[in-house]
Every structure is written in C-alpha cells, then in structure tokens.
Amino acid sequence: MSSLYLGVDVGGTNLRFGVFDAAQCIASYRTAMNLRERCAQAGEAAAAQQLVLEALAGGYHRLRQQCPQIDGIGVAFPGFVTADGVLRQSPNIPHLEDFALESALTEALQVPVVLENDANAAAFGEFWSLRQERPDATSLIYVGLGTGVGGGWIQGGRPWRGEDGAAMEIGHLTVVPGGRRCGCGNQGCLEQYASAQGLISSYLETTGMNADPKIIAQLAQDENPAALRAFQTLAEHLGQALAHVIKVLDCRQIRVGGGLSAAWDCFGEELRTQLRSNMIPALQDTVEIAAGNGDDEAGVRGAALLAREVLSA
Missing domain, CATH: 3.30.420.40 (ATPase, nucleotide binding domain)
Structure with a gap:
C-alpha cells in the first residue's frame, strides 16, 4: 500500500483537511471555524495555542477513522513560518507568536508534521x-x-x-x-x-x-x-x-x-x-x-505533497 499524507489548510474562518495518495485526494473534511475570533477571545498565548492544537487534532482523528494509516501531515498555516517549524507570527490570528506548532503537533498526534506558510x-x-x-x-x-x-x-x-x-x-x-x-x-x-x-x-x-x-x-x-x-x-x-x-x-x-x-x-x-x-x-x-486551479484544493494538496517530499527524503 502506498503512503498516505494528510494536508491541512488553515484559514482565518475555516479549516480544510484532505488525505492524499500521491496527488489524489481520497478523503476530505472541511469545517467552519473563525480562528481569528476564537484566538482573540482566548486572551493569552497558551490558551490560543491549545485551541489550535485541538482544532487540528480533531480533523486528523476524524479522517483517521477512514484512513487509519496516515504516514505524515503537512500543515499550511497563515503567518511567518521558520525552517524549523516555528510560527513566528500570524498577523490575522492573534496570540500565536513564536509558537513551535510543528513539534507540538507531532508530539500530540505521534505522527511527523511539516509546517509551511499557507501561501507557500x-x-x-x-x-x-x-x-x-x-x-x-x-x-x-x-x-x-x-x-x-x-x-x-x-x-x-x-x-x-x-x-x-x-x-x-x-x-x-x-x-x-x-x-x-x-x-x-x-x-x-x-x-x-x-x-x-x-x-x-x-x-x-x-x-x-x-x-x-x-x-x-x-x-x-x-x-x-x-x-x-x-x-x-x-x-x-x-x-x-x-x-x-x-x-x-x-x-x-x-x-x-x-x-x-x-x-x-x-x-x-x-x-x-x-x-x-x-x-x-x-x-x-x-x-x-x-x-488558480478551480478545484479549491491547492492548499491542502500542496501541504500534503510537501510533507510527502520532506518526510520521504
């Protein structure tokens, strides 16, 4: 069986998840969530970070019921992302400065994660x-x-x-x-x-x-x-x-x-x-x-393909 990778596209008002076999999406999930408002209401960094982790974990566990063997996760997140997977700042989502999201999500899910800027x-x-x-x-x-x-x-x-x-x-x-x-x-x-x-x-x-x-x-x-x-x-x-x-x-x-x-x-x-x-x-x-491509999958597909490229190298 070929390796499966989960792509996650985080927007200010919604989250998109897709499991990819190479470049083919075989399972997907989308949910409305205004992270800008919810993180602002959280009021502090720790609470906002936990909110983000729980939101991403929720989508992962939902799709894992359909695809039990997910080999890696690519997360596309709006903001300034460093090479070692730290979210330096997200101008449109407050309280997430210097958030080591890549390592935190890897630890929470026990699956390797690659973090990338959403537009990249x-x-x-x-x-x-x-x-x-x-x-x-x-x-x-x-x-x-x-x-x-x-x-x-x-x-x-x-x-x-x-x-x-x-x-x-x-x-x-x-x-x-x-x-x-x-x-x-x-x-x-x-x-x-x-x-x-x-x-x-x-x-x-x-x-x-x-x-x-x-x-x-x-x-x-x-x-x-x-x-x-x-x-x-x-x-x-x-x-x-x-x-x-x-x-x-x-x-x-x-x-x-x-x-x-x-x-x-x-x-x-x-x-x-x-x-x-x-x-x-x-x-x-x-x-x-x-x-751009009209199938509305560029972000999730790109995140999944990047994770596949990085983690299988």
Missing part, C-alpha cells in the same frame, strides 16, 4: 498543476486572496521561505503610504485593499454600507458603480505590487487563488492591465497571470 503550500499545489501541463516549469508566483493576502514563490521546484520565514509576504507591501491600519502593525498594506476585508472596506468607503464579498461580486456583475470601483481598487494595488515583485524575481508564471479568486471575472482583466502598465516595458508581454 498553495503555491506548491498550483505548481504541481502547472507541471502537469508544462513538465519543464521550475518557478511560479502565487498570490492568495482571502482573509488576508498571502504570497508564495516556487523556485527550482521548491517553496522559498527566506531566512526568517517572511519571504513573499506580498500582503504586507505598502501600497498606500499612511493608509488603512493593518494587523501586522503597519499602515497601507496591500492586504488592506486586496483581501476580502479590503474589498469590503473599499465598498464601505464609497457607499457607507457593509456587504459580503459575494454580494459585492454580484453587484459588480450587474454593473453597480461602487462594486466595480471596489474591484478596480483591488486590481490597481495588486497589479502594482505584483509588477514590483516581478522586477525582483523575474518569474513568468503567476496564479491567483483564495476565496476571492472565485470573482476573477470581476477583476481579472483589470489586474492584467494594471500589471502590464506597471511592468518594465521589456517584460510587459512575458508574464502569464491567471486564476
């Missing part, structure tokens, strides 16, 4: 899909638009973390100096304009009304001016930020995933326009940007 894991999942079409591909930039804005870079076939786990934190590039306050402590971060909450804030500033991103997307499809402007703001700032990233990394493939990518028709063309207009002229027609 999703990038690896998207890269796997790209390689099915283009076996010679070696690099890819991924940006995930959800509760926050995450970025991942695959270089030489592997995620690039940087020295302190903070590489490709594109969501915390300053795009509006002195702009909206961000959970990381700075102001004007891309995350405050291109995430789900950023879209809501842009719509609120124009209309004075709160609305769910799905409603804003529907309004945009109906040519509502305020909704169209909110998506234009997203595309303007994301296109500018990605153009700067391309100037540094010189990568030719970009994939956009996360929950907001479902509204790609509302901002995709404007994003391409903004990216091109902010690029060095010589590079303007060399970059392919597209919505």
Whole structure:
C-alpha cells in the first residue's frame, strides 16, 4: 500500500483537511471555524495555542477513522513560518507568536508534521498543476486572496521561505503610504485593499454600507458603480505590487487563488492591465497571470505533497 499524507489548510474562518495518495485526494473534511475570533477571545498565548492544537487534532482523528494509516501531515498555516517549524507570527490570528506548532503537533498526534506558510503550500499545489501541463516549469508566483493576502514563490521546484520565514509576504507591501491600519502593525498594506476585508472596506468607503464579498461580486456583475470601483481598487494595488515583485524575481508564471479568486471575472482583466502598465516595458508581454486551479484544493494538496517530499527524503 502506498503512503498516505494528510494536508491541512488553515484559514482565518475555516479549516480544510484532505488525505492524499500521491496527488489524489481520497478523503476530505472541511469545517467552519473563525480562528481569528476564537484566538482573540482566548486572551493569552497558551490558551490560543491549545485551541489550535485541538482544532487540528480533531480533523486528523476524524479522517483517521477512514484512513487509519496516515504516514505524515503537512500543515499550511497563515503567518511567518521558520525552517524549523516555528510560527513566528500570524498577523490575522492573534496570540500565536513564536509558537513551535510543528513539534507540538507531532508530539500530540505521534505522527511527523511539516509546517509551511499557507501561501507557500498553495503555491506548491498550483505548481504541481502547472507541471502537469508544462513538465519543464521550475518557478511560479502565487498570490492568495482571502482573509488576508498571502504570497508564495516556487523556485527550482521548491517553496522559498527566506531566512526568517517572511519571504513573499506580498500582503504586507505598502501600497498606500499612511493608509488603512493593518494587523501586522503597519499602515497601507496591500492586504488592506486586496483581501476580502479590503474589498469590503473599499465598498464601505464609497457607499457607507457593509456587504459580503459575494454580494459585492454580484453587484459588480450587474454593473453597480461602487462594486466595480471596489474591484478596480483591488486590481490597481495588486497589479502594482505584483509588477514590483516581478522586477525582483523575474518569474513568468503567476496564479491567483483564495476565496476571492472565485470573482476573477470581476477583476481579472483589470489586474492584467494594471500589471502590464506597471511592468518594465521589456517584460510587459512575458508574464502569464491567471486564476488558480478551480478545484479549491491547492492548499491542502500542496501541504500534503510537501510533507510527502520532506518526510520521504
């Protein structure tokens, strides 16, 4: 029997679990859980850490009833993840600074765990899909638009973390100096304009009304001016930020995933326009940007495949 690996994709408002035989998901589980609110309510680091461990263990034990032999676990978590599996900070989930999540979960479950930044894991999942079409591909930039804005870079076939786990934190590039306050402590971060909450804030500033991103997307499809402007703001700032990233990394493939990518028709063309207009002229027609794989499994698949690669080496 081939080895089975569990992939876990931790979001600010939900958890996804999938057991993979190679790249094929054979069992899955998803649950709504607002970790941002629950960890904030926990009030202290120890309680928040225990809450996270219990949530991850719960999904593991549920799927283990279907797949008793899980050989390893890959966890995709939002935040700054070091090479030794420590979560340095999660800007959107409070009280988790310097949390040795990889070793704590390994000890709790008695199964080897590999911890990775959520966008890096999703990038690896998207890269796997790209390689099915283009076996010679070696690099890819991924940006995930959800509760926050995450970025991942695959270089030489592997995620690039940087020295302190903070590489490709594109969501915390300053795009509006002195702009909206961000959970990381700075102001004007891309995350405050291109995430789900950023879209809501842009719509609120124009209309004075709160609305769910799905409603804003529907309004945009109906040519509502305020909704169209909110998506234009997203595309303007994301296109500018990605153009700067391309100037540094010189990568030719970009994939956009996360929950907001479902509204790609509302901002995709404007994003391409903004990216091109902010690029060095010589590079303007060399970059392919597209919505990510539509099966919604990039994060869990990438986490599981990374765990398989690391633990079977």
